[in-house]
Amino acid sequence: MIYLTRRERFNAAHRLFQPALSEEENQRLFGVCANPNYHGHNYQLLVTVRGIPDARTGLVMNLKELSQLIRSEIIDHLDHKNLNLEVPFLQGMVPSCENVAKAIFHRLRPHLKGCELHCVKLIETENNYVEYFGD
Amino acid sequence: MIYLTRRERFNAAHRLFQPALSEEENQRLFGVCANPNYHGHNYQLLVTVRGIPDARTGLVMNLKELSQLIRSEIIDHLDHKNLNLEVPFLQGMVPSCENVAKAIFHRLRPHLKGCELHCVKLIETENNYVEYFGD
């Protein structure tokens, strides 16, 4: 079993905001991260798959295909977007690093053939990141 | 003469948008960077000052004071903010990396005593940055 990781990046705006609560309650919970006019990040997304390398090619998965899959399913929907307003698969949730990583995991998993999705790591800043390994 | 550099960081939302032009013209000029709902970045700001180290302290400038100056004059106004909407000293301009760096330079320069502002370097992504040395 080998673990193979591909990094992709996207730049997006967001705010931590729970629509079920008042603006004041959001400010209290999330502080400056709840700023109504948004802020943003250069997100780094690390997708780890695991599998047995193919005996002939020596590859767990073709990296170009893995990159294209991440781009078509995830990056094209998040890059230069507002995570609160413009991403259908993130609607109805606070776009916290935790929730975004989880949504990316569940969106990517069904597309992987011949290897298994092991981890989605989402780096929000040089000091903060989350990892999700599925339930 | 020694050049001393301090790095600070801020996370902000912006869009490349020239209000004097139509939405369509902005899209044509700036592509996805003109997205009306904004995107964002983890900006890194590197401020370089130059001067003769003090004979007694060996310092061009106290780094804690330089850091506090950059924070109070710049970071506190940009971090977790929307560069198009919320920053008085960026109003009336496209918040391109070029324009933001230039505005930061001119805002910081009058506050430096005993040494000279040499360069403002603003890193927008791991692939893009600008440097401004004054006119």
Added chain:
Amino acid sequence: MIYLTRRERFNAAHRLFQPALSEEENQRLFGVCANPNYHGHNYQLLVTVRGIPDARTGLVMNLKELSQLIRSEIIDHLDHKNLNLEVPFLQGMVPSCENVAKAIFHRLRPHLKGCELHCVKLIETENNYVEYFGD
């Protein structure tokens, strides 16, 4: 279950030195790292907690609180300090990367409420780091 990591930093002096042994034996065991006048590092500390994101906030833990906890319990006691001489919770041990990481883990764990301490990663140089996950 989501794993959330916060990075903090501290700059400290130390030497690898076992007081129960002679100076010569320490030199033999630890080489230049036993230099009696100390050397030092820019340490990077990565603290990983795990938990179920709160349904309302989408957060495993408020990052500002996690940062403040790490600072008040760990960084304030280690930053700009001598790890052999000035840190009560490191006394009586060689301040190796292994021992310091372990001590940080056990000092932090009781303070976490609502999520669990998963890992302390301590990066001593760009080439060396340790990870401790509890016993």
Added chain:
Amino acid sequence: MIYLTRRERFNAAHRLFQPALSEEENQRLFGVCANPNYHGHNYQLLVTVRGIPDARTGLVMNLKELSQLIRSEIIDHLDHKNLNLEVPFLQGMVPSCENVAKAIFHRLRPHLKGCELHCVKLIETENNYVEYFGD
């Protein structure tokens, strides 16, 4: 139990090429990575061992010895070499990141005394890496 990681680096040429297949089939499988004249990488190798720190020294393993072991067994054989042509322990396989990491793991493991080899992580580019933990 503590996990201790040492990073070493090597610069090497390779091509993804399966000798049992035709040149055309290799091009189809591996694209530009099959270029007959080779390309190359600055590889980063992270070796993680795990063990109980020695009660006297506080060390899982002496880092200088770990570094020297990795250099004598691995780096000296790979650095400034062609992975397809010049490395006896890589012959008969496609020098994919997966296969190289696995070969390094099995070559290093018998040499570790007093601690166990946990993981070999091989970083090929800033966007791609693999990890192998043994079978």
Added chain:
Amino acid sequence: MIYLTRRERFNAAHRLFQPALSEEENQRLFGVCANPNYHGHNYQLLVTVRGIPDARTGLVMNLKELSQLIRSEIIDHLDHKNLNLEVPFLQGMVPSCENVAKAIFHRLRPHLKGCELHCVKLIETENNYVEYFGD
């Protein structure tokens, strides 16, 4: 005047080899870098242009255009290639970091309109890089 930098990357094989000299003389001059079977690097290329930001767009140059220019003129010719054998504009010279940077500079310069090529920085490893500013 603003300085704008774009980073692109390419992975290539090379050897330091002067065809006018014997194999032995090359080994003596270049050591392991002259290995006949090549080695390779993940090169990072930083291209800096300078100009006055356009009053309307706030840009020295459109970054997408700068990126595409660097890719079509440079990266497409160097990535996954052998710098000694396959790059017409590098023939007849030792593909040292110095010579490659200089060749890239002179190849790019005529293509820049409305701003000036200031510097080509070529990073060969995390420890070595060169900069060329034109003659």
Added chain:
Amino acid sequence: MIYLTRRERFNAAHRLFQPALSEEENQRLFGVCANPNYHGHNYQLLVTVRGIPDARTGLVMNLKELSQLIRSEIIDHLDHKNLNLEVPFLQGMVPSCENVAKAIFHRLRPHLKGCELHCVKLIETENNYVEYFGD
């Protein structure tokens, strides 16, 4: 003219301390950096030389020779040392980043043959560095 840079590293202890002043005055001037028991850093030293690449080798300077020069003249004297106590060429000065960079420059310059020392850049932390270009 090409600018060639080599990075080397050293880990050292220091304190900002001016012996001509009282302990109290040092604390007032330098704050926690004056801690009597020292703190330390992983210093990165970037040495830039400039020259015309040799027509035959394509090199400004042999990088192995540049590395060995920096190690024998600088790193061997600073690595795992106390900058206040153990480095003859740093005695009689506050070991600030400014003063150390300047001392390194003047110590290295006479040893360079066939090219000129352009800059010494000394990185003390990920947020602070100085550059010295000679007087």
